[in-house]
Amino acid sequence: MSAATTPSVTGAGMPLPDAYDPQGVEEKWQARWRSRGTNATDVAEGPAKFYALMMFPYPSAEGLHVGNLFAFTGNDIFARFHRMRGRTVFEPLGFDAFGIHSENFALKVGVHPSELIPRNIANFRRQLERAGLMVDWRYAVNTTDPGYYRWTQWVFLELYNRGLAYRKKAAVNWCPFDKTVLANEQVINGECERCGSKVEQRFLEQWFFAISKFAPRLLANLEWLDWSETTKTAQRNWIGKSEGAEIRFVAGGGVAEPGTAITVFTTRPDTIFGATYLVLAPEHPLADALTTEAQRPAAERYREQTADQDLVSRRIGSREKTGVFTGSYVTNPATGGQIPVWIADYVLMDYGTGAIMAVPGHDERDFAFAQTFGLPVVQVVAPDGDALSPDPPLAAYTGPGRLVRSGAFDGLTIDEGKQRIVEWLAGHGSATPVENYRIHDWCISRQRYWGPPIPIIYCDRCGPVPVPTADLPVLLPFIADFKPDDSGVSPLARHEEWYSVPCPKCSGPARRETDVSDTFLDSAWYFLRYPSAHRDDTAFDAVLTRRWLPVDSYIGGNEHAVLHLLYARFVTMVLHDAGLLDFEEPFTRFRAHGHIVRDGAKMSKSKGNIVNPDAYIAEWGADAFRTYLMFLGPFEQGGDFRDASISGPRRFLDRLWSAVIASTTTGQPDDGVLRELHRTIRKVTEDIPRLSYNTAIAALMAYMNVLRAGERRPHRAETEPVVQLVAPFAPHIAEELWERLGHTTSVFDSGWPSFDAALAADRTVTVAVQVNGKLRGTVVVAPDAAEEDVFAAAAAEPAIAKYITTPPRKRIYVPGRLMNLVIGG
């Protein structure tokens, strides 16, 4: 903007010049919204509540990202639209500010997170307000506020009291240089992403939530949730249901106690006649007992070796099969034969039973292992029960077929075989049909500083004791040196005056749990908090919760499709079972938004292609920037950010401004323009609920072209409804124009224009005429023209008639759209 355009006239009440000045308009309306309380929701009453939730941001030091703004704007449009349609809309926002990300950043810049985070939040909030979101900031939440995490701790205790929080030893990634636990995604090729040290595996006592118990419900409810299909698919895959059987293999000779049985999980019980060996995970509890003296040195060496490896490189490292024979044998309950028991790291302790029956004839991994160690391969399924060639086979056969070499079961299909064989084995007490789930229990312990302390106290006499609710929050103490050390325990463990406390039960000497909880716990319940954010006597008020939840519309990134959304569903389900909520699914509707990229690449600091919204908003205005972001592409797919293209949406707003300012009230509105207006109303009204914002904006632009065609002066009846249609996208300019049209109340309380189908209807339609599928011309007819009339009109058109060399053999007519004439043989 050139400085010469306007004198600086801002502030409520002062008149603005007649040229569109976004900075002035936006400043004026943001001030007025604040003073009038336009964006404040009455959480207690109002008709037809609509809870428009967006995933809350992590307030990074770099400030608001265009990606955040893209998502928030999409939600804001949806929320404003529903408000104009008469709903009582609640659009809250907050900050997800705990976690390793903040902590690492604080360590890097040498500023304590308790100082850094409020600063970042203030900056974020300034940017968000500048963007013109309809957020009711009175209900903002901040996960690092003791008034919030007090209730996060309360949620933990609700789970604990219901037996859903428990402690067990688990392997974690440990960086010996940074002296910290690493998440799987921080381990790159077995090395720490920050310092490159080789990551080790440590076994630490960790807190878990028993989410796997809820797997069947979490899966079943996906059937009826109105969520993006891609998100539901991701959740189904993550939950990973598989049907199969657990089969017991009893140990024979060797060292095992007589009668020792290994239970395996398999989805292919039909192939049991081809099970030629068994494999235990190295951590399997029976691995030691089944190892003979002769095999012990080799087996122990192997188990140490796998224990040394970090979790990630063991999972994604080489697929070369390694393993060691235990020296023991078990009986195959189908064949009665003795088969060897091996230990190998391709079997994972945390899936199924940590033991498998290996069928190298029909499983690629087992086949590779059998090849490496010279174990027998037996084919028991053949395509249509045919030839067994070559024998032994050159590869595992995993396709369909019929059973062979399976005794009485020969000739059955795979599905029949599964059922019949499990029934038969079950009769002997050696098999049980089971459903297995891939999903693991949720490990919530973090050996870190920047999180809510887990509210448990360890007493020598009483064991683990939950902190009494009245004593919450367990405040996170200020520690200047919060850097993790070599001990593998949280920095809080170094703060003795904090962790030494009397036992709440017996008052004897006791110690606090020094781990903090995962940030995913903070975000697993924040949507319950918003309506009650002003209440410090309860996590969520029963009446307010009944009024506002479940969430009507949730918008967020698909990168949280699995963990966050699953954890939030799980916590909601638990609180429902506890009688605290009367619904068990928190988000009725969820839509995943796309991502903004630049030059085809994800924006990242290292690529130096981050877009800071501040500069764009300063140059073009928030309204133009919002409209531009939404015009980039389909909201659910994202788009490519190009600086140059912003001028388009800005020009659109300029034209809207001058069209409205120039509107006349004399004379009659133009019929053709009114028809386009009603079509535009219909289009925008249909597009917004589909989040098809880009096409809604395109329709508005197209209407502006019609409105201004021939440099005519528009009639007020032709412009006034457009101000309402534009309002969700460009709220400030809409308010200003609405006021200039003489209204004294907010455009957001003015309702939504309705369209008149009769006015929108065409008087004539253009029908495409094809001959043999090729377009040869068009005819203009009445919308209800009979097929014969259309044909007559087409035949009268010379450009078409010249192709109609013989009477059409066939005639296809799509009323009002197209006629295809099939000529010749």
Next chain:
RNA sequence: GCCGGGGUGGCGGAAUUGGUAGACGCAGGGGACUCAAAAUCCCCCGGGAGGCGACUCCCAUGCGAGUUCGAGUCUCGCCCUCGGCACCA
């Protein structure tokens, strides 16, 4: 390797879900206004061939087949690309 998006003009993207491919915007070209420039306004703008001409014809939605009167859209087989997951028995 598996799962899920996506491939349409110079660019971002439309296409009522099988019915005139390229809406809308950007960039570009030409013109008006101006001493000039910016801004603004008007016109043109997928490729090729023909015509002085309003025009005419052909080709064209990643590639190759198929279904259909008709395919960007459906089916099969490939290629490329962006996400996510990783030996899940």
